[in-house]
Amino acid sequence: MEGPIQMKDIHIEERVVSDHKAKITARGVQVYYGTNHALKDVDVDILAGTVTAFIGPSGCGKSTFLRCLNRMNDTVSSARVVGEILLDGEDIYDKRVDPVQLRAKVGMVFQKPNPFPKSIYDNVAYGPKIHGLTRNKAELDEVVESCLRKAALWNEVKDRLQAPGTGLSGGQQQRLCIARAIATSPEVLLMDEPCSALDPIATAQVEELIDELRSQFSVVIVTHSMQQAARVSQKTAFFHLGNLVEYGETGQIFTNPKDPRTESYITGRIG
Amino acid sequence: MTVLVLVVATLVIAGVGFFLGRSRALSGVSGNVRDLHSLPGYYGWHVALMAALPAFGVLLVWLIVQPIVIERNIGSLLPAETVADATAFKLAVADIRRVAGGLDAAVLAGALTEASAAELTSGGTDVRAVLAGVGVALGSDVTNDTLLSAQMYRSMTATGALARMIAVLAVALAGLGYALSVTRAEFRARNRVEIVMMGVLITASSIAILTTVGIIWSMLSESLNFFRQYPATEFFFGLTWSPNFRGGSDLGFIPLLWGTLYISLIAMIVAVPLGLFTAIYLAEYAGPKVRAWVKPLIEVIAGIPTVVFGLFALVTVGPFLRDYFAQPFGFGNSGASVMTAGLVIGILNIPFISSLADDIINSVPQSLRDGSYGLGATKSETVKQVILPAALPGIVGAVLLAASRAIGETMIVTMGAGASAKLSLNPFDAMTTMTVKIVGQLTGDTDFNSPETLVAFALGITLFVITLGLNVFALYIVRKYREEYE
Ligand SMILES: Nc1ncnc2c1ncn2[C@@H]1O[C@H](COP(=O)(O)OP(=O)(O)O)[C@@H](O)[C@H]1O
Ligand SMILES: [Mg+2]
Numbered sequence: 001m002e003g004p005i006q007m008k009d010i011h012i013e014e015r016v017v018s019d020h021k022a023k024i025t026a027r028g029v030q031v032y033y034g035t036n037h038a039l040k041d042v043d044v045d046i047l048a049g050t051v052t053a054f055i056g057p058s059g060c061g062k063s064t065f066l067r068c069l070n071r072m073n074d075t076v077s078s079a080r081v082v083g084e085i086l087l088d089g090e091d092i093y094d095k096r097v098d099p100v101q102l103r104a105k106v107g108m109v110f111q112k113p114n115p116f117p118k119s120i121y122d123n124v125a126y127g128p129k130i131h132g133l134t135r136n137k138a139e140l141d142e143v144v145e146s147c148l149r150k151a152a153l154w155n156e157v158k159d160r161l162q163a164p165g166t167g168l169s170g171g172q173q174q175r176l177c178i179a180r181a182i183a184t185s186p187e188v189l190l191m192d193e194p195c196s197a198l199d200p201i202a203t204a205q206v207e208e209l210i211d212e213l214r215s216q217f218s219v220v221i222v223t224h225s226m227q228q229a230a231r232v233s234q235k236t237a238f239f240h241l242g243n244l245v246e247y248g249e250t251g252q253i254f255t256n257p258k259d260p261r262t263e264s265y266i267t268g269r270i271g
Numbered sequence: 272m273t274v275l276v277l278v279v280a281t282l283v284i285a286g287v288g289f290f291l292g293r294s295r296a297l298s299g300v301s302g303n304v305r306d307l308h309s310l311p312g313y314y315g316w317h318v319a320l321m322a323a324l325p326a327f328g329v330l331l332v333w334l335i336v337q338p339i340v341i342e343r344n345i346g347s348l349l350p351a352e353t354v355a356d357a358t359a360f361k362l363a364v365a366d367i368r369r370v371a372g373g374l375d376a377a378v379l380a381g382a383l384t385e386a387s388a389a390e391l392t393s394g395g396t397d398v399r400a401v402l403a404g405v406g407v408a409l410g411s412d413v414t415n416d417t418l419l420s421a422q423m424y425r426s427m428t429a430t431g432a433l434a435r436m437i438a439v440l441a442v443a444l445a446g447l448g449y450a451l452s453v454t455r456a457e458f459r460a461r462n463r464v465e466i467v468m469m470g471v472l473i474t475a476s477s478i479a480i481l482t483t484v485g486i487i488w489s490m491l492s493e494s495l496n497f498f499r500q501y502p503a504t505e506f507f508f509g510l511t512w513s514p515n516f517r518g519g520s521d522l523g524f525i526p527l528l529w530g531t532l533y534i535s536l537i538a539m540i541v542a543v544p545l546g547l548f549t550a551i552y553l554a555e556y557a558g559p560k561v562r563a564w565v566k567p568l569i570e571v572i573a574g575i576p577t578v579v580f581g582l583f584a585l586v587t588v589g590p591f592l593r594d595y596f597a598q599p600f601g602f603g604n605s606g607a608s609v610m611t612a613g614l615v616i617g618i619l620n621i622p623f624i625s626s627l628a629d630d631i632i633n634s635v636p637q638s639l640r641d642g643s644y645g646l647g648a649t650k651s652e653t654v655k656q657v658i659l660p661a662a663l664p665g666i667v668g669a670v671l672l673a674a675s676r677a678i679g680e681t682m683i684v685t686m687g688a689g690a691s692a693k694l695s696l697n698p699f700d701a702m703t704t705m706t707v708k709i710v711g712q713l714t715g716d717t718d719f720n721s722p723e724t725l726v727a728f729a730l731g732i733t734l735f736v737i738t739l740g741l742n743v744f745a746l747y748i749v750r751k752y753r754e755e756y757e
Contacts, residue, residue, distance in 0.1 A: 075644055077558075104647030114638040117661045126656065127646045177642070184646055 020047040023188060023218045024069060029083035031064050031073065038064050042083075042244045044237060046188070051210060051219045053233035053250065055226060057265065060239040062222045066190050069220065070106035071099040087188070104131050107186035111193040113173035115165035115180075120157050123165040123176055124148060127184030143183055151179035152209055171202025178209065182217070189213060191221040195228065207232050226266055230254055238262045277330065277436055281443045285323035288447045292318030295454045309461035317460040320467050321450035326443035333438065337431045344427065345420045358720075363417070370398070370421035371428075373407035380405045389422055490735065493728035501722040506729060512692035514712065514723045522726050524733065526692040530702035531734075534613045534688060535677040537698065541617025542677075543670055546624025553625070554632040555654055566629070573622040577682040584615040584687030592699065602699035605689070610698040612687035616680050620673045627672070631665035632658060664749040671745035675738045681706040705730045 024046035031039035039061040046052050046069075054062040064073070071092060073079040085092050092102055104127070115123050124144045127133070134140040144161070148154040153175045157168070165176050174194060181189060191210070195203040210232050213219055223229050229236055229250065236253040238246045238261075246253060246262045257263045293315035300306035307314070342364055346354045353359045374391075377383040382405050383391070391398060398413040413421075454460070498506070501522055509523015549569060553562055589606040592614075598604050635658050643653040659666070681704075689701035690711060712727040 070645065072641065072645060075641070100644075100647050100649050102647070103645055107647075108641075108645035110638060110641060110645070112638055114636070114642040116639060116642065116657050118656075126643075126648075130646070130648050130652050130656070180642075181646065 020049050022046065023048040023088065025084075025086040025089075026065075026068075027084045027086075029065065029068060029081065029085060031061070031068060031082075032080045033076070034078045038242055039068075040242045044244060044247055046218055046220060047235065048218050049214060050235055051214050051221060051233040052235040052237065053229035054220065054222045054237050054239060055224070055229050055265070056239035056245075058224065061242045062239050063192050065239070065244075066108075066192055066220060066222055069188070069190055070103045070108055072103070072108065074099050104184050105186055106188045106190060107181035107184055109174070109177050109181050109189065109191040109194050112197050113170060113177050115168070115173050115176050117164065117166055119162045120148075120165045120168070120176060121161040124179050124183050126180060131184055133185065147179040147183040148176075150182060150209075150212070151175045152205055153179055169202075171198045171205065174198055174202065174206060175209065178206070178213075182213070186217060188218045188220065191219065193222050193224060196224065203228075226254070238265060240265070273432075274330070274334070277439055278327075281323055281326045281330075281439060284326075284440070284443045284447060285319040288318035288322040288450065289315035291447075291451060292316075292454055292460075295451055296456070296458075296460070299454070300456045307456050308459050309464075313460040313464050314454050314458070316464050317467075318447060318450040318454065320464065322443045322447040324467065325446050326439050329442045330435070330439045333431075333435045337428075337435070341424060341427045341431070345424055348416060348420045348423060350416070363420075366417050367420045367424055369407070369409065370402070370413055370417055371424045373398075373402035373405070373409070374421060374425060376407055377401060377405045389426065391418065391422070487732075487735070490728055490732045493725055494732045496720075497722055497725035497729045500725065506726070510694060512708070514726070516721070516723050518721075520723055522722065524705070524730065526694045527703065527705045527708055527730065528733075529694055530609070530684075530688070530692065531678055531704040531706075533609050533698070533702065534616065534684060534704060535674060537610060537613025538616035538620060538677040538680075539670070539674055541614055542620035542624055542673055545617075546621045546673070547628055547666070549621065549625035550628035550632055551654055551659075553629050555650060555658070566626070569622045569625060571622075572619065573626070575619075577619065577680065578686075580615050580619050581682045581686030584611050584683055588615055589687060597699035602697055605699065605701045607687060607689035607701040608699045609688055609702050612684045613698070615683050615687055616677050619680075619683070620677060623676065624669055624673050627669035628662070628666050631662045631669065634665075635661045667748045668745050671741050671748075675741055678704075678734070678738060678741075679706055680704075681710060685710075705734050709734075 022045040024044075026042055026044045026046075029039060029042040030037065042065055044065075054066065056062055067073045068081055068085060069092075073081055081093065087102070087106065090097070107127075116126065118126070121144055124147050125140055128140060128143050134143055145154060145158075148157065153172060156172060157163075157176075165173065168176060174197070178189075178191075178194070194210075195206050198206065207228065210219055210221065221229075221232065233250045236248065236250045237244055238253065238257075238259075240261050246257060246259045248258075253262060254266060257266065293311045296307055296311050296314035297304070304311060345364070345367060346360070349360070349363055353363050374383065374388045378385055378388050382401060392415065398418060399409050399411075402409060402413075506522055506524055508525065509521060510525050511521040511523050512526045514520040514522060553566055557565060585606075589608065589611040592608060592610055593604060593606045596602065596610075597608065639657050639661060640653055643657045648656070684704045684707050688703060690703050690707055691701050692708070693700055693702045695702065709727045709730050712724055712730075
């Protein structure tokens, strides 16, 4: 679909992110699945108010690292995480931290749209209800509406909020999942290849949405499309075989990569 | 030629046909397989199927039709008044069959020659003694009519068997010849075999359907017979059940319906939560090691025969409930009670519900769990709000299946709840169900034509309608709540 990119093809906007604070700080993160050493010694600072893209060939550990950030790896029995990950300076792997509480702060959108078998309204209201974020129905209605608006879905579904969420099209379902994730008012939003199951139009809508979300959340997006990374992110991290090879300003990664492996990847020689 | 030999002979013809067909196809293209439309084996199969299937069809029809034809014909030798009365005629035919079978046995044992068996007369020989000598005991002396009819029956059966053999083998050979004659390189043997396979599969599935139709038909005809002798309104709305084989019975089915529903209700109150919680624990909480132990242990319950459960109800649960609940709280002093049977049937149904529900919960996609955990939901919130709704259609189906089983349970009710029909709200009273009464009314030496016996069929068909209704309702629920998720 997308051919190798020439560096000169990529237009990079002016990006000023250096004055943002670090939201998440990862140091020396290692992940093992049983004996498989899937992630090796990763150090990254995820900045607040920034879209950070993780790119790299498949199997290189992007999803694994993303899932470390909200402790979703806890649900995989064979997974073992070593190292330090701080959210606003607090270690999220500390014994006192409840992973359930953490995941309310660090929301996640998955590769395949996974709306619950409930109405559109109940899908979005799910998080606020279980976390008790609203005091009454009117407030809940308001949250549902504003999240659906933020996810650019409100106009399409406002007349059928009680219809099942599973009846929407693929792109609508993914935007519903985004609305559902932001309804818990997270501070960080993790997205694992959120557009890989979508057609180009739906992809464009979601990308536009991601750019708007940046004002309120830190967004981390895993993508296999370098064009997408270039379009939506300000910072890019390149993973290869479980190593974080290079991390920097998106513009710099795409126009002037320091590591030869990064250059090979973005020009289409490895992948 | 017996039927078995005939079947084997047909199969042999088909087997030969397979090789003939294959080699004919191959020789038609001088061994060059690529010039054939289908692989050589398909030509062989085509010939074999064409030889065997029509021949088996003829054999099957023959086996069904011949006894009917013979029965018609032997009627001609019986007195007219016997033929006119359906019951008497049936008895006479049964007698004739017995005598004919006895003669067969006598010939086989060498007590009679084939010729003497055909010429025997009741005046000349004591047929009863001869047959008793080869182990066929008859209730009375053989009348001349019966003996003549039996001889005619034998000769017709023998002629029929000969004709049957000729017909079946002829059809098999004709099929073989036809299939060989069409075997040419461009013949689409593969497609033809495909069509025949489809036919075989359709036949297989229609046998199940036809059986069901047959069951309903026989139940219906006997039930209609019952309703001709006993008013339907009194059966469906009658509040007392007291059959009396000397006549003048009250056959109201409401007490039985009530007992059935009450016991099933208690069983489901026990089985649904316990089974469902077990399934949730196994599917969502238990580690692989615990699961590997607990699941088979629970399923052991399903392997225990219900009569053993009945004993448990009779000697343990019943007396326990009576001594510690019913008597102290003044609910009566019956060991057999609705509560006893309901509890035990409920326990019996736990593994049934838990293993079905476990499979259903496991089939809920992992992505839904991830989605819920990713929003900061706990395990129980995820189970309650995401997994159970997603699994609901299947679970409702499982519960209704279990309910049908509870309604149909007989042994445990007989031993746990007793056999006295009663309309009462007290769960510590002895009551009984429709299935128990179906068995009860049909066992024992009774006239098969009285309302007291035939009521079993009316009960049977009512039970069938109830479980059918339950299943239709289950399907409706499943459709209504089905969500397309992937
Ligand atoms: N649940 C799991 N159990 C075992 N191994 C896993 C699991 N998930 C991922 N892995 C392994 O970890 C490595 C990285 O996978 P992943 O993070 O999914 O890669 P990416 O998202 O970059 O394609 C792969 O070798 C993969 O086989
Ligand atoms: Mg991945």
